[in-house]
Amino acid sequence: MRAMVLRAPGRPLELTELPDPEPGPGQVRIAVGACGVCRTDLHLLDGELPDPKLPVVPGHQVVGAVEALGEGAGRFAVGDRVGVPWLAWACGECRFCLSGRENLCERAEFTGYTRDGGYAELAVADERFCLPAPEGYGDVAFAPLLCAGLIGFRALGMTGEAERLGLFGFGASAHLVCQLAVHEGRRVFALTREGDDRAQGLARQLGAEWAGAVPADPDSARGSAAPPEPLDAAIIFAPAGELVPVALACLERGGVVVCAGIHMSAIPAFPYELLWEERAVRSVANLTRADGEEFVRLAPRVPVRAELQEYSLADAGHALEDLRRGRVRGAAVLNVRDGATGPG
Ligand SMILES: [Zn+2]
Ligand SMILES: [Zn+2]
Numbered sequence: 001m002r003a004m005v006l007r008a009p010g011r012p013l014e015l016t017e018l019p020d021p022e023p024g025p026g027q028v029r030i031a032v033g034a035c036g037v038c039r040t041d042l043h044l045l046d047g048e049l050p051d052p053k054l055p056v057v058p059g060h061q062v063v064g065a066v067e068a069l070g071e072g073a074g075r076f077a078v079g080d081r082v083g084v085p086w087l088a089w090a091c092g093e094c095r096f097c098l099s100g101r102e103n104l105c106e107r108a109e110f111t112g113y114t115r116d117g118g119y120a121e122l123a124v125a126d127e128r129f130c131l132p133a134p135e136g137y138g139d140v141a142f143a144p145l146l147c148a149g150l151i152g153f154r155a156l157g158m159t160g161e162a163e164r165l166g167l168f169g170f171g172a173s174a175h176l177v178c179q180l181a182v183h184e185g186r187r188v189f190a191l192t193r194e195g196d197d198r199a200q201g202l203a204r205q206l207g208a209e210w211a212g213a214v215p216a217d218p219d220s221a222r223g224s225a226a227p228p229e230p231l232d233a234a235i236i237f238a239p240a241g242e243l244v245p246v247a248l249a250c251l252e253r254g255g256v257v258v259c260a261g262i263h264m265s266a267i268p269a270f271p272y273e274l275l276w277e278e279r280a281v282r283s284v285a286n287l288t289r290a291d292g293e294e295f296v297r298l299a300p301r302v303p304v305r306a307e308l309q310e311y312s313l314a315d316a317g318h319a320l321e322d323l324r325r326g327r328v329r330g331a332a333v334l335n336v337r338d339g340a341t342g343p344g
Contacts, residue, residue, distance in 0.1 A: 028075075030067065032118050033139030038061060060117050062084035063118075086147050087110065100290070104285060119313065144331035162186065162231075164189065166250055168235065168243050175306070178203060242265070255279050313335075
């Protein structure tokens with residue numbers, strides 16, 4: 001099979017011919033139709049994630065049809081369409097797995113990081129961690145739901161009943177969360193890089209009540225600058241630690257800032273008054289299978305639809321570079337089976 005392989009952090013991905021992977025016990029082999037491109041893949045390339053499998057095939061939003069079954073596998077039939085998310089495996093025995101928090105499993109394995117992922121024509125996955133593809137979603141349309149959508153869904157859950165929701169950074173995940181939040185009757189405020197008219201336009205189109213630039217610092221968040229009202233919760237998608245005090249300064253008392261990314265630059269010191277009055281800062285890590293199943297049931301009812309920017313498998317490097325430079329509107333996806341209609 002052909003795959004895009006990362007040999008070491010800092011190196012470009014290489015289009016490589018690899019032996020077809022064999023499904024192990026309880027695993028399925030999938031003919032990959034599409035694989036989403038995520039900021040986490042950039043952190044992997046840049047060496048910001050500890051101890052990756054190397055070489056590794058990145059990609060953790062993998063969609064395709066089951067085409068071979070490993071020993072004992074029987075949850076899916078050959079031909080069934082499935083998605084493979086970030087959580088590839090959890091032990092089922094540790095204190096976290098035993099308390100409904102397999103996302104925090106001490107021995108967890110991750111797709112496209114500690115195991116090979118979906119930047120390839122074939123992928124193998126533990127059938128218990130695959131999700132059935134929802135009706136009405138092709139491979140390319142389903143792919144971004146598997147991380148951008150799912151992590152956003154979990155992050156949104158951490159905001160409780162927050163009515164006024166701020167989304168800091170309006171990329172793949174935020175544009176899906178925005179649809180969910182609007183569907184739930186929340187009021188969405190989108191905060192983007194200064195002058196990012198494309199992202200702000202997309203946010204308004206998807207139902208955000210207000211879209212504007214992220215305030216430059218906590219002080220300007222409290223002045224007449226954006227956003228127009230205090231927020232009950234904020235989700236930070238951009239990997240920029242300096243946004244944490246800014247988001248806190250935008251919060252109503254009792255509000256929460258949820259950091260949704262796997263990696264963030266250092267959070268600068270800030271005065272305690274920004275946290276005072278029961279404001280909170282927390283992170284969201286990974287996902288559980290229960291999150292995945294719930295989100296896959298919910299997505300068609302909204303319906304959650306990703307804005308798609310398609311690339312071919314061999315163009316994965318370009319997709320990642322576009323993501324790095326903020327040139328992706330919505331979600332970048334590798335169309336592995338059909339190639340791409342061209343970036344942009
Ligand atoms: Zn565990
Ligand atoms: Zn991801």
